[in-house]
Amino acid sequence: LADNQQRYETIVKTLQQHQHKLTPQRLAIVRILAASVGHPTADAVYSQLKKDFPTMSLATVYRNIQLIKSLGEVLELGFADGSNRYDGNKPYPHPHLVCTLCAKITDPDLESLEKMKAELASETGYEVLTHRLDFFGICPDCQAETRGD
Ligand SMILES: [Zn+2]
Ligand SMILES: [Zn+2]
Numbered sequence: 726l727a728d729n730q731q732r733y734e735t736i737v738k739t740l741q742q743h744q745h746k747l748t749p750q751r752l753a754i755v756r757i758l759a760a761s762v763g764h765p766t767a768d769a770v771y772s773q774l775k776k777d778f779p780t781m782s783l784a785t786v787y788r789n790i791q792l793i794k795s796l797g798e799v800l801e802l803g804f805a806d807g808s809n810r811y812d813g814n815k816p817y818p819h820p821h822l823v824c825t826l827c828a829k830i831t832d833p834d835l836e837s838l839e840k841m842k843a844e845l846a847s848e849t850g851y852e853v854l855t856h857r858l859d860f861f862g863i864c865p866d867c868q869a870e871t872r873g874d
Pocket of ligand 1: 863
């Protein structure tokens with residue numbers, strides 16, 4: 726994982742470079758996206774902040790996430806059920822591991838990814854620009870729970 730504080734500062738710097746105001750609300754959203762614990766939905770970001778910012782709306786959270794996404798500082802993971810998740814900690818394409826029981830998303834470190842990209846390119850002749858790689862399964866926590874320990 727990238728350093729949360731470093732990611733926070735990078736996103737803030739990018740916002741400044743594009744002349745976007747650094748309101749306390751916006752900075753609080755950036756703080757959560759920089760850590761992206763479990764890859765939150767916009768809803769999850771909103772519920773973490775509404776105690777501190779009671780007047781803030783979910784629409785404001787969405788707008789800010791879209792703004793930060795347009796600057797290339799957050800990765801959006803779209804899912805068919807519309808519950809998009811966000812990763813501002815690693816804003817570039819990387820593999821994800823999705824728990825189908827608790828919906829937690831983690832970032833596995835796959836050493837074979839570079840090899841896989843090279844193999845794809847040589848097999849197909851494609852110039853591979855990006856990728857989307859999701860693995861679905863049951864996380865260790867949920868496995869322990871279903872075992873009852
Ligand atoms: Zn789980
Ligand atoms: Zn991720």
